[in-house]
Amino acid sequence: MLARGLTETESEDELYSRQVVTFRRPIPSVVEGPLWETLMRIAQVAPPFESVPPTRYGGTERVVSLLTEELVRRGHEVTLFASGDSTTSARLVPTVDSALWRLDEVRDALPYWTITVGEAYRRARDGEFDIMHSHLDFQAFACAALSATPTVTTLHGRLDLTDLKRLYARFPEAGVISISDNQREPLPDARWLGTVYNAVDVDHLPFNPRGGEYLAYLGRISPEKGLDRAIRVAALAGMPLKVAARMPLMDTSNPVIRADWEYYEGAIKPLLKSGHVELIGEIGDAEKPELLGNALALLFPIDWPEPFGLVMPEAMACGTPVVARRRGSVPEVVTHGVTGLIGDTDEELAALCRAVHTIDRRVCRAEAVTRFSPSVMAAGYEKLYREARSGTPQGTGAGLRVWRDAIDPELTRTLTG
Amino acid sequence: MLARGLTETESEDELYSRQVVTFRRPIPSVVEGPLWETLMRIAQVAPPFESVPPTRYGGTERVVSLLTEELVRRGHEVTLFASGDSTTSARLVPTVDSALWRLDEVRDALPYWTITVGEAYRRARDGEFDIMHSHLDFQAFACAALSATPTVTTLHGRLDLTDLKRLYARFPEAGVISISDNQREPLPDARWLGTVYNAVDVDHLPFNPRGGEYLAYLGRISPEKGLDRAIRVAALAGMPLKVAARMPLMDTSNPVIRADWEYYEGAIKPLLKSGHVELIGEIGDAEKPELLGNALALLFPIDWPEPFGLVMPEAMACGTPVVARRRGSVPEVVTHGVTGLIGDTDEELAALCRAVHTIDRRVCRAEAVTRFSPSVMAAGYEKLYREARSGTPQGTGAGLRVWRDAIDPELTRTLTG
Numbered sequence: 001m002l003a004r005g006l007t008e009t010e011s012e013d014e015l016y017s018r019q020v021v022t023f024r025r026p027i028p029s030v031v032e033g034p035l036w037e038t039l040m041r042i043a044q045v046a047p048p049f050e051s052v053p054p055t056r057y058g059g060t061e062r063v064v065s066l067l068t069e070e071l072v073r074r075g076h077e078v079t080l081f082a083s084g085d086s087t088t089s090a091r092l093v094p095t096v097d098s099a100l101w102r103l104d105e106v107r108d109a110l111p112y113w114t115i116t117v118g119e120a121y122r123r124a125r126d127g128e129f130d131i132m133h134s135h136l137d138f139q140a141f142a143c144a145a146l147s148a149t150p151t152v153t154t155l156h157g158r159l160d161l162t163d164l165k166r167l168y169a170r171f172p173e174a175g176v177i178s179i180s181d182n183q184r185e186p187l188p189d190a191r192w193l194g195t196v197y198n199a200v201d202v203d204h205l206p207f208n209p210r211g212g213e214y215l216a217y218l219g220r221i222s223p224e225k226g227l228d229r230a231i232r233v234a235a236l237a238g239m240p241l242k243v244a245a246r247m248p249l250m251d252t253s254n255p256v257i258r259a260d261w262e263y264y265e266g267a268i269k270p271l272l273k274s275g276h277v278e279l280i281g282e283i284g285d286a287e288k289p290e291l292l293g294n295a296l297a298l299l300f301p302i303d304w305p306e307p308f309g310l311v312m313p314e315a316m317a318c319g320t321p322v323v324a325r326r327r328g329s330v331p332e333v334v335t336h337g338v339t340g341l342i343g344d345t346d347e348e349l350a351a352l353c354r355a356v357h358t359i360d361r362r363v364c365r366a367e368a369v370t371r372f373s374p375s376v377m378a379a380g381y382e383k384l385y386r387e388a389r390s391g392t393p394q395g396t397g398a399g400l401r402v403w404r405d406a407i408d409p410e411l412t413r414t415l416t417g
Numbered sequence: 418m419l420a421r422g423l424t425e426t427e428s429e430d431e432l433y434s435r436q437v438v439t440f441r442r443p444i445p446s447v448v449e450g451p452l453w454e455t456l457m458r459i460a461q462v463a464p465p466f467e468s469v470p471p472t473r474y475g476g477t478e479r480v481v482s483l484l485t486e487e488l489v490r491r492g493h494e495v496t497l498f499a500s501g502d503s504t505t506s507a508r509l510v511p512t513v514d515s516a517l518w519r520l521d522e523v524r525d526a527l528p529y530w531t532i533t534v535g536e537a538y539r540r541a542r543d544g545e546f547d548i549m550h551s552h553l554d555f556q557a558f559a560c561a562a563l564s565a566t567p568t569v570t571t572l573h574g575r576l577d578l579t580d581l582k583r584l585y586a587r588f589p590e591a592g593v594i595s596i597s598d599n600q601r602e603p604l605p606d607a608r609w610l611g612t613v614y615n616a617v618d619v620d621h622l623p624f625n626p627r628g629g630e631y632l633a634y635l636g637r638i639s640p641e642k643g644l645d646r647a648i649r650v651a652a653l654a655g656m657p658l659k660v661a662a663r664m665p666l667m668d669t670s671n672p673v674i675r676a677d678w679e680y681y682e683g684a685i686k687p688l689l690k691s692g693h694v695e696l697i698g699e700i701g702d703a704e705k706p707e708l709l710g711n712a713l714a715l716l717f718p719i720d721w722p723e724p725f726g727l728v729m730p731e732a733m734a735c736g737t738p739v740v741a742r743r744r745g746s747v748p749e750v751v752t753h754g755v756t757g758l759i760g761d762t763d764e765e766l767a768a769l770c771r772a773v774h775t776i777d778r779r780v781c782r783a784e785a786v787t788r789f790s791p792s793v794m795a796a797g798y799e800k801l802y803r804e805a806r807s808g809t810p811q812g813t814g815a816g817l818r819v820w821r822d823a824i825d826p827e828l829t830r831t832l833t834g
Contacts, residue, residue: 096583110527111555111584118559118587125563138528142535146542146563166513167528170535 039075040130040385044068044090045120046082047136048112051099053087056284057246059310060156063198064135067381070199070374074382079129081120093119113139124149131385138164141171150388152177152193152381158307160186175388177381180329183307194384197333198308199377200368204285205317207365208293214240215353216295216320218288218311221245221268222260224304226325229346231271233301233323236350239276241299244291246282293318297340297356300324301349309333312340317368319361323352339364456492457547457802461485461507462537463499464553465529468516470504473701474637474663476727477573480615481552484798487616487791491799496546498537510536530556541566548802555581558588567805569594569610569798575724577603592805594798597746600724611801614750615725616794617785621702622734624782625710631657632770633712633737635705635728638662638685639677641721643742646763648688650718650740653767656693658716661708663699710735714757714773717741718766726750729757730789736778740769756781 044067050058053065064080065088071078072089080086084094085102095116100106113136121143124132132151134140144151154177168174168190178184178195215234219225227243234241248260272279283291292298298315306328313333315322322340324330334340340359341352370376461484467475470482481497482505488495489506497503501511502519512533517523530553538560541549549568551557561568571594585591585607595601595612632651636642644660651658665677689696700708709715715732723745730750732739739757741747751757757776758769787793 105579107578108580111580114555114559115584115587118562121559122562138531142531142538143559143563145535145539146560161524162522163525163528167532170532 038386039077040382040389041077041128042071042079042385043120043124043129043132044071044078044080044082045116045132045134045136045140046080046086048083048096048116049100049109050083051086052080052082055099056282059198059308060135062310063156063377066199066201066374067377070378071381074375074378079123081116093123095119117143121147131389133381133385138167138171138174141167141174144174145171150391151175152384152388154179154196155183156307158186158305159183160305177384179308180332182305182329182332185305193388194380196377196380196384197372198310198313199372199374200310200313200317201285202317202369202373205289205314205368206293207317207319207361208289209319209361211296211320211361212294213296214242214294215297215299215323216291216315217241217243217245217299218283218291218314219245219300220260221248221264223263223267224302226301226303228263228267228271229301229303229325229349230299231268231274231277232346233299233349233353234276235274236346237353239296239353240278241276242278242280242291242295244280244283244287288314289318292320295320297353297359298322298324299349299353300330302327302330304328306330313368313372316340316364317372319365321356321359321361321364323349323356325349335367339367455803456494457799457806458494458545459488459496459802460537460541460546460549461488461495461497461499462533462549462551462553462557463497463503465500465513465533466517466526467500468503469497469499472516473699476615476725477552479727480573480794483616483618483791484795487795488798491792491795496540498533510540512536534560538564548806550798550802555584555588555591558584558591561591562588567808568592569801569805571596571613572600573724575603575722576600577722594801596725597749599722599746599749602722610805611797613794613797613801614789615727615730616789616791617727617730617734618702619734619786619790622706622731622785623710624734624736624778625706626736626778628713628737628778629711630713631659631711632714632716632740633708633732634658634660634662634716635700635708635731636662636717637677638665638681640680640684641719643718643720645680645684645688646718646720646742646766647716648685648691648694649763650716650766650770651693652691653763654770656713656770657695658693659695659697659708659712661697661700661704705731706735709737712737714770714776715739715741716766716770717747719744719747721745723747730785733757733781734785734789736782738773738776738778738781740766740773742766752784756784 044064046052046061046064050061052061054061068078068080068088068090078090079093080088080090081093081095083096083099085098086092096112100109100112116136117140120132124147129149132149134151134153135156137155137157140151140153152175156179164187168187172191175191175193177193179198181195184192217227217230221227230241248264249257250261292315298311298320300312300322302325304327308329312322316339322334324334324340324342326342326344330342334342336342341356343349343352461481463469463478463481467478469478471478485495485497485505485507495507496510497505497507498510498512500513500516502515503509513529517526517529533553534557537549541564546566549566551568551570552573554572554574557568557570569592573596581604585604589608592608592610594610596615598612601609634644634647638644647658665681666674667678709732715728715737717729717739719742721744725746729739733756739751741751741757741759743759743761747759751759753759758773760766760769
């Protein structure tokens with residue numbers, strides 16, 4: 001199934017596309033006889049807000065789903081603690097009947113976090129697992145300290161709160177995994193085990209070798225995501241902009257939601273009058289390949305320390321380069337000049353948009369596959385699980401970018417060559 | 418120091434007052450040689466929002482303080498997990514430098530709950546305690562299930578949320594203590610160990626044998642506390658009303674606070690124009706004896722299932738009877754016709770205010786001392802700690818009203834006779 005010659009009807013691009021898509025195929029051999037990995041009984045502990053995978057929004061649940069399915073595929077015995085409407089090939093332990101946002105009468109989310117932690121660690125106490133993988137921020141720390149089964153925690157959010165500084169000072173033993181090196185900055189003294197980049201579903205984000213003429217924006221309408229800047233940059237570049245985003249809710253009781261609404265009314269609506277912006281509303285996974293694959297570039301002009309930014313590798317998987325602001329994880333996820341272009345001011349970003357056609361779309365695809373495939377993410381986590389179980393001492397930098405070790409360098413060369 | 422004859426300058430009331438105040442004195446003998454109780458190493462785990470004891474508001478922290486000090490006095494080795502600005506004769510483990518509400522930069526309270534649980538159960542793991550007493554609602558349940566040291570949890574709040582039903586179904590083993598029997602109603606299937614009524618600081622709420630002419634209101638200005646009703650009832654009864662309450666904050670971002678403000682502006686302000694209401698603002702512990710002791714009655718016309726209502730025994734300790742609505746814990750805390758009068762409509766309550774002078778103020782004081790003294794509360798908790806340690810099977814009703822067993826019935830007769 002790996003490389004084969006061109007058929008008469010196939011372009012080189014199409015062959016290439018097939019090759020990288022099939023890159024993951026050889027790995028099932030670990031099920032029969034693991035090469036570098038011992039099979040483990042793994043608990044994946046997900047938040048209860050959204051199902052795994054999520055219906056639409058929910059970056060954490062999306063990543064947990066990809067990781068869980070890939071670990072199962074690799075032969076591990078995986079138990080997923082998640083809402084009861086989740087779909088998985090692992091064993092599912094429902095923490096609540098359905099995702100919290102679907103339930104009436106949820107006035108306090110905290111009981112469901114407690115249920116989740118309780119269900120997971122009660123089973124750990126009974127010896128059901130070799131490793132606990134928590135996606136609950138710091139919520140499992142107190143139980144983890146009592147449990148004979150080691151716990152690793154992936155931190156999915158931003159960490160620049162004073163409250164968290166105080167928390168981590170009290171849990172120096174809690175082993176945590178970053179989703180970008182940059183994410184660690186506010187908490188340099190936490191016990192960092194490694195960085196494992198999030199994966200995207202490269203199989204369902206097919207390579208589009210040609211792309212198109214417009215810039216794409218995909219994300220929430222909120223000040224930190226910078227839609228206003230995207231509109232201005234596209235105007236300066238003289239390019240059309242397609243915006244896929246849900247309208248903010250007009251909810252006056254939640255200050256965060258109200259801020260998003262005010263941002264839309266005050267900063268976005270006036271800009272929409274110019275003719276170069278097309279608002280296409282909220283889109284699901286099925287519509288992403290069309291929006292992203294047919295774009296000239298993804299515009300990602302954020303104004304906050306984004307800890308990862310899944311939409312960047314999603315675009316890259318489709319072959320679409322990224323024009324982004326130098327904030328948070330951006331310089332790690334996008335390789336400047338290779339898979340995108342990174343700038344700062346509106347004028348810079350506009351110039352980069354005019355230059356972005358020089359980026360090789362095949363390399364974007366290859367980087368997405370090489371660095372952001374579920375198999376690569378799973379290999380990174382397997383390494384950290386193994387180290388946590390063996391009690392390997394971890395320095396702050398020791399586990400950095402574990403994906404680099406976890407994948408076959410020869411394959412990397414072939415793909416990015 | 419116990420009973421002695423009248424001196425020439427002393428009235429019968431004064432003697433009586435001295436007697437009930439000195440009622441607690443004999444108990445230190447348990448330190449030398451415990452009569453009915455084994456000394457224990459006890460962890461008291463308090464929320465981090467407010468110091469123990471609290472500066473002003475904070476019913477939970479007030480009760481935790483009284484319990485902690487009394488348990489120390491009885492010879493137990495007590496460790497208090499609380500904010501660093503707490504004051505205690507127990508060993509203090511600070512969970513945060515100072516009470517959360519005093520700190521700048523607190524945007525999320527959850528890390529501090531996690532710190533509190535983590536600090537307490539790490540020490541439990543190391544064998545430091547015989548019993549864990551959590552005041553953190555359900556927050557310690559997951560750790561409690563992992564700990565070899567038994568945990569009891571006093572629930573200080575209302576329990577009528579669907580979220581809590583779902584939670585308790587997942588923690589059938591979590592032993593919980595109610596502060597009134599009525600509080601249990603929404604969760605009949607939780608593992609109730611007993612009811613222990615909250616105590617008030619009877620030593621600092623001196624008996625006022627005479628009282629006065631006005632009705633007193635002490636509590637938050639919010640719809641469920643019923644200040645509007647208090648004002649109407651006082652008007653119907655033709656009596657002056659003194660209101661001790663903090664103004665609600667004019668904060669529009671928090672819906673609960675906004676509701677209180679709107680209630681003040683819409684329902685209270687117009688009523689204040691009538692001449693019979695005097696607003697004296699927020700008062701501290703030092704000013705309570707004057708307001709409560711000099712009142713004819715405490716007016717407590719609540720409109721919610723109050724789980725306890727500390728101000729009722731506070732008034733009773735000063736000798737002041739209570740006129741209250743039949744809601745929540747009221748019929749348990751106030752004995753109708755003995756320490757107060759209970760009704761429902763405004764007209765009924767007004768009639769009761771006119772009749773309340775018939776209540777014997779000495780009996781109010783005696784009931785407060787007999788049922789709501791720190792020593793009585795501590796004896797109730799000692800019983801439940803002992804049962805939790807010995808694994809005594811508990812039925813739903815088994816531990817009900819443990820204070821009745823814990824105190825000397827002879828003394829009760831003397832005091833209330």
